[in-house]
Amino acid sequence: MDDxxxxxxxxxxxxxxxxxxxxNLAEGIIFGGLMVVLTWQIPFIITIKITIALIVFVVxxxxxxxxxxxxSMTQFLxxxxxxxxxxxxxxxxxxxxxxxxxxxxKSRFSLKKNAKENSEDAISDINSESAxx
Numbered sequence: 001m002d003d004x005x006x007x008x009x010x011x012x013x014x015x016x017x018x019x020x021x022x023x024n025l026a027e028g029i030i031f032g033g034l035m036v037v038l039t040w041q042i043p044f045i046i047t048i049k050i051t052i053a054l055i056v057f058v059v060x061x062x063x064x065x066x067x068x069x070x071x072s073m074t075q076f077l078x079x080x081x082x083x084x085x086x087x088x089x090x091x092x093x094x095x096x097x098x099x100x101x102x103x104x105x106k107s108r109f110s111l112k113k114n115a116k117e118n119s120e121d122a123i124s125d126i127n128s129e130s131a132x133x
Contacts, residue, residue, distance in 0.1 A: 020065045024072050028064030031073075032057040 017025055036053040044052070068076040 021067075021072070024065045024067050025061075027072055027074060028061035031064055032060035035060050 015022055035056045039053050039056050040049055042049065042052065064073050067073060071079070
């Protein structure tokens with residue numbers, strides 16, 4: 001019973017620490033540290049400052065380590081900003097046989113009909129002006 005299994009080289013990816021990518025972990029520590037600096041400015045007793053700073057730091061490291069949709073938080077933030085900057089609206093136009101072409105035919109017909117009525121009005125105006133003279 002000599003069982004041998006082939007394990008691919010990329011099975012144990014070294015770019016992670018306990019299943020968390022290094023980039024996410026670094027972002028969590030950096031942003032957690034920034035939040036600790038901001039919370040340290042609160043005018044409380046030192047024990048309350050330490051407690052709040054520790055809670056804020058741990059929560060930030062956990063949230064940033066998880067990331068969003070398998071991306072780091074900064075990648076997600078920049079992708080979202082890029083989306084809102086380059087956002088545009090696209091409209092669907094139906095071509096070929098369909099409802100819009102029937103409406104165009106009706107509108108062309110109504111334009112021709114209106115033009116014919118307008119030309120008849122113009123002719124009657126000309127006739128009435130010549131009859132007055």
